[in-house]
């Protein structure tokens with residue numbers, strides 16, 4: 750399945766970078782502003798994955814399906830965005846093996862993309878501040894196109910821009926939205942076993958615990 754992969758698309762939060770400490774700090778600064786008690790990082794992790802608008806609803810209500818009152822949500826969104834923009838990479842770091850894997854994949858001349866639900870205004874400067882932006886031919890945020898993951902659109906768009914068929918573009922991610930987007934687009938999908946997602950064994954076509962395993966997966970499959 751991975752033997753003919755010609756390009757890769759990576760999820761960002763929970764796959765390339767552990768952004769939870771800075772996301773949780775922004776969420777808790779926002780909650781404190783409204784006199785709400787702090788949430789643990791683990792609670793915030795369960796609220797990540799569907800973009801900023803939902804993250805604010807969920808971290809204000811501390812419910813996965815929670816919907817905040819409109820005025821509070823609007824003020825919370827502005828507060829969160831202002832705080833997070835200033836602290837994108839205070840504690841956020843690439844996961845172990847990420848830089849090594851990107852180097853190996855680049856050496857193989859495989860075009861690489863980031864397909865995240867994080868708004869582009871956060872994703873771009875975060876990747877730049879961590880020195881990762883240069884590895885990617887394309888960086889799509891959750892608001893870069895009319896639809897975000899689990900829609901197929903970001904991946905079909907990526908395949909088109911990179912000039913490969915969707916079946917030759919592997920998606921690498923940590924959450925069900927990554928798997929659903931890949932399935933909808935006809936892309937093979939690799940799950941990472943760390944991250945914030947709720948993937949069960951067998952949801953993806955393969956599961957790895959470190960991105961360097963990706964290189965072996967492609968190589969061994971190819972052999």
Ligand SMILES: O=C(O)COP(=O)(O)O
Pocket residue numbers: 760761762763797798799800801804864865866867868924
């Ligand atoms: O910010 C989010 O909602 C999730 O971002 P991701 O798609 O990179 O995991």
Ligand SMILES: [Mg+2]
Pocket residue numbers: 760761762763764798922923924944945
């Ligand atoms: Mg993710």
